[in-house]
Amino acid sequence: MTGRRPRRAPFGCLIVILSLIVGFGVAGTGGVVTVSSSELTRGWSLRSAQDVTDTGAAISQVGYDTAGWHPIALPSTVLAGLVANGVHQNIFFGTNLRKVPDLTQQEWWFRGEFPAVRTSAGQVYWLRFKGISYRAQIWLNGRRLDPDAVGTMVSREYNVTRLIRPDTTNALAIRVTPPARDCQDLSFCTVDWNPEAPDMNAGLWGKTLLDTTGPVALRDPYVKTTLPLPATNAADLTVYVDAINATDTPVTATISGSISKTGRPTISFSKEVTLDPGKRRNVTFDTNAHPQLHVANPALWWPHHFGRPELYRLSMTAAVSGSTSDRKSIDFGVRQFTGHRTTVNGTSFAGYKVNGRPILFRGGGYVWDLLQRWDTKTNQAHIDYTKNMGLNTLRLEGTLGNEELYDLADRAGIMLMSGFVCCSAWENDRSWSPEQERVAYASLDSQMRALRHHASSFLWTYGSDRPPTEARLDGYKRIARMLHWQNPTLDSVASWADPNAGMKMDGPYVWEPPVLWWDSSRSGSAFGTTAEQGTQAPPPLESLERFIPPDDRWPIGTVWDYHAGKPGTPFDHITPFTDGVDKRYGKADDADDFSRKSELQNYETTRSFFEAWSARQHTQTFGTIFWMLNNAWPSLHWNLYDYYFKPGGGYFGAKKATEPIHISYDYFTRNVHVVNSTLAARTALTATASVYDIPSLTRKYTATAQVSSPANASVRVLKIPPLTGLSRTFFLRLQLRDANGSSVSDNLYWYSTRPDALGNADNHYQTEIDGFADLSGLNRLASNRHxxxxxxxxxxxxxxxxxxxxxxxxxxxxxxxxxxxxxxxxxxxxxxxxxxxxxxxxxxxxxxxxxxxxxxxxxxxxxxxxxxxxxxxxxxxxxxxxx
Structure with a gap:
């Protein structure tokens, strides 16, 4: 390709980053050192640089007067800090967000003070930043530590031993330049699913840490696990860890490790390494030199439907002259993800296995809060809701860096599909500057290091809607190899841009009737593998009342539209959804009536979506992501549960569809399927299908079938014949019982003798609808007071x-x-x-x-x-x- 950069460019980027790490050395060693890591959260202040005339050298002096600054706690974006101080209030209510000015047209100072404990002459101090967006000048105790730290997703650290003031207070000042609007920088980008944050998430969004070690520090421990597939009765473990010599002289260190799990023998290993002055070295332990890393009958990590997500503990220590210099520990899982390809409807699609077993990934697209705020309770709720819905995957499209979420996913048995975001500078790599190229490679290095040891991490996608150029892919893949990345990767996830991508992104992105998912002649239906597709999903009335003012709740108007997709996009209204409600269930009278009908529509649409993907698993379908899991702010578009964590129709429709053993109805062929999403077969089951008139509940048809449900598979058990003499709206009840008569799955559908009809026209976000099912008979159900x-x-x-x-x-x-x-x-x-x-x-x-x-x-x-x-x-x- 003309103008392609040298192939070693990505490693040049990494060398620059490493040079920052060893910028300040340690004069000597000796004494007992403290090994610690402290997150710097309190004692911080925020102010616009337009209001400050002092230099960084002055602002980073202890005792600097911060009168008039906004007190904040880290991590924090600019907007989060201003909201916490009441500068901008109730910004999610109505259209209040429009009142917040563009905060990207100025720079911002973050300033904090913190103590540093005095220990010995051999003590080393490290200042680490897990995320600064987008560009920063960093000052410590009056000295400029970095004149231009650039890259939102680049983790960076500095040996600050010669700048730190032990046993007293230290001061840190960071001048932040926000990312450019409209996703023009290699930063976080919300594309079209909500308005851009007025600050573009500028600030110290990741953890800020002060670490102490001895002369040798450890970084990024990681265990690669290899199984003798298809057997899983053994595992070969390879342990990696980086060791850094923080001194100006060669140092010999003993690097030791142990792998432990309750009820299992502890595995220990060790080696001596000599590190040149100021150098970072990857240290490897494998079964060739350490046969004890060959583990018989390991406890495997499984996604939650398949088994227990078992975890082991890796503990690493660096010792110099018999004294501990640093310690690092991680949890990891013994598991192996592998990929394969299957051609469906003329396209090659990617499928995946875990520990040799095919797995249909079913998940949602996770996003964090618009102000990039999260905490343990919030992270845990996302994981709990995902698991409770029966989903097994979160897609992180550019929403990278919430490492606590990764830990929780490990423990819950939820898989992570990660990669960079679409429709932004990330996909405009043909016009990158040399700086952007460096930022991109450094971002991949940082994010892969954070993800690679997690059992939950199963896939990395280098591109989203379209693949990077050949030169960029070459650089990305060299970094992945250098990091010993053990999981599958994809160049992109959109077959419309790359026929060999392995996944499709053909929509829809607005509401469609349930039959669409089942009609495999439609590009948006359930076949192959999809990285995302979804529908509008207004939340329940109780949530609507929290962000839409009373006078704007009915009729649906501009305030509703503002809380749909990004203004100026095809998604800045919910007309397809409201048409479905009005033409299928009957025109809504008010917000309350609309809400109860929209909950029905959310339920049936989402249930059918996951049922269609599950019913064809491992033969025609291999994985799907519902767009989206949740919302970054109170929204009417794309979610399985709303911003406030109120579970609604979409949530419970998904939960019904993905129950471990499930009986479902195909709206297109009228087939009935039993889907087993576990690794245990079930026999002696009885399936019953019954059709009832509305409102009389007169049973008009019934059929039964004996069912054996093989593990991790779907079987067709019945077909509902064409029926005559039915009411316009009718019920179909599917029941699955075991040999004792106990209910295994119970599923009620409401449909019409005038079914939904799809047209021939479609585009990337919508399929034409020619006719709507008549579900208004539900409004004639007799009131039940009992x-x-x-x-x-x-x-x-x-x-x-x-x-x-x-x-x-x-x-x-x-x-x-x-x-x-x-x-x-x-x-x-x-x-x-x-x-x-x-x-x-x-x-x-x-x-x-x-x-x-x-x-x-x-x-x-x-x-x-x-x-x-x-x-x-x-x-x-x-x-x-x-x-």
Whole structure:
């Protein structure tokens, strides 16, 4: 390719970064050193550089007067700091975000003070930044440490031993230049799923750390695991760790490690290495020199549907002259991901195996808060919701660096699909400057180092909508090899841009009827492997009330549109969704009526989406990502649960579709499938399909079949024939029972003798709809006043579990689409986050069911929990829940 840069360019970038690490040496060694890592979170202030005339040398002096600055805690973006100080208030309500000025047209000072403990003459101090966006000048104690630290995703560290002031206070000042708007820098980019943050997420978004070591520091420990596939009765472990000599003289260190797990023998290994002055060296331990790293019958890490996500502990130590110089520990899993290709509909698609078993990845696109705020509770809620929905994957399209999320995914058995973002400077690499090239390679190096040891990390995608150029790919892949990356990679994930990509991104991105997913003649249907596709998904009314002002809630208008996709894109309104509601369920009367109907539509659409992908697993389908998992701000577009963690129709539709053993209906062929998403076969099952008129509930058809459900597979068990004499809207109930008559899966569909019809026209985000199903018969269901609800609660370790029993005591009427909720106080808001064992339930006359709800006691805010029950034809009730 004309103008291609030298192949060694990526390593030139890495050398520059490493030179920063050894910029300040250690005069000598001796004494007992402290090994520690302290996150610098408190004592920070923020101010616009336009309001400060002093230099970095002055601002980074201890005692500098910060009167008029905004106190903040790190990590923080500029906007997050201003919001925390009340400069901009309630910015997610209505259109208030428009009132925030463009914060990228000025630079910003972050300033903090911190102590450093005095130890011995051999003590080394390291200042580490996990993320600064986008460009920074860094000053420490009056000295400029770095004149131009550039790259949002570049982790960087500095040996500051000669600048630090032990046993007293130190001062740090960072002047931040924000990223350019419209995704023109190699930074974070939200493309079109919400408005751009007014500061483009400028600031110290990652952790800021002060580490202490002896003369040799350890970095980035990692265990690569290899199984003798298809067997899994042994594993060869290769351990990698980087060792850095922080001194001006050669140092010989003993690098030791141990691998431990409760109930398993501890594995120990060690070697001596000599490091040249100021050098960083990768140290490797493998089975050739250390046969103990060949492990018999390892405890394997599995995604949660397949088994337990078992983890081991790697502990590494560097010792110099018999004294500990540094320690590092990580958790890792013994597992191996492999890829394969299968041609479907003329396109080669990528599929994956874990530990030799094919796995259909089913997930959602994760995003963090628009102000890039997160904490342990928030991260845990995302993981808990993902697992509770039955999903096994999170896609991180450019949303990289939330390392606590990686840890939680490891423990939960959730896989991570990571890579750079689309539709931005990241994909305009043909016009990169030399600096952008360096930033791109350094970003990959930093992010792969952070991901590679995680058991949950299963795939890296170098590009999204289109692949990088050949020269960039060559550089990226050289870095991956240097880092011993053990997982599959893809050049991009859009077959429209690269026929050999292995994944498709053919939409849709707006609401479509459930039949679309099943009609494999449509580009957006469930075949092959998709990196993303999704629909609009307005949240429940209780959430709408939190961000849409009362006067703007009805009729749907400009404030609703502002909370759809990014203004000026095809997604800045929800007309396709509202057309579906009005033309299928009947025109909504008000916001409340719209919400109850939209919840039905969210449920059926999302359920059908995951059912279609699951029913063809490993033969025609290999993986899917619903776009999106969650929202960066209160939004009407693209989510399985909303910004406030309120689970709605899409959440429970996904949960129903992905239950371990599931019976489902194909809207296109009328076939009934049983899908087993576990590694254990099930036999002696009975499938029953019954069709009922609405509103009479007269049964018009029934059929049964005996089912053997093989592990990790789907089988077709029935086909519903064309039926006559049905009401325009009807019910189809599918039930799967075991040999004892116990329910394994129970699934209720509502559909029409006038089904949805797709047109011939389509584009990258929409397929034409020629006709809408008539589901208005649901509005004629008889009111059910005989639904009985009872609840008890138990408390343990700051968490509560409420057990809810629902009984339909009516002899004739269905209790349809019933939503039990635990609220803080009588008719208060639902406690959030909350995990339900099931929800949006339908009970036939005389039926009873029991579910649980689990939440933190703190979510009650001191109030008594109440059980609120409502349904499509059931009036709302609210009763206290006592212990």
């Amino acid at each position: 639904l009985e609800a009872a609840a008890t609660r138990s408390l343990s370790g700051g968490r509560e579990t409420v057990t809810v029993t629902l009984t339909n005591a009516s002899p004739t009427n269905l209790a349809f689409f019933v939503r039990p909720e635990i609220t803080a106080g009588d008719n208060g808001r639902e406690v959030l986050p909350v995990i339900y064992s099931d929800n949006y339930l339908s009970l036939w006359p005389g039926e009873s069911t029991r579910i649980t709800a689990t939440y933190e006691t703190a979510a009650l805010h001191g109030q008594l929990p109440y059980l609120r029950v409502r349904g499509y034809n059931v009036s709302t009730t609210s009763t206290p829940v006592h212990r």
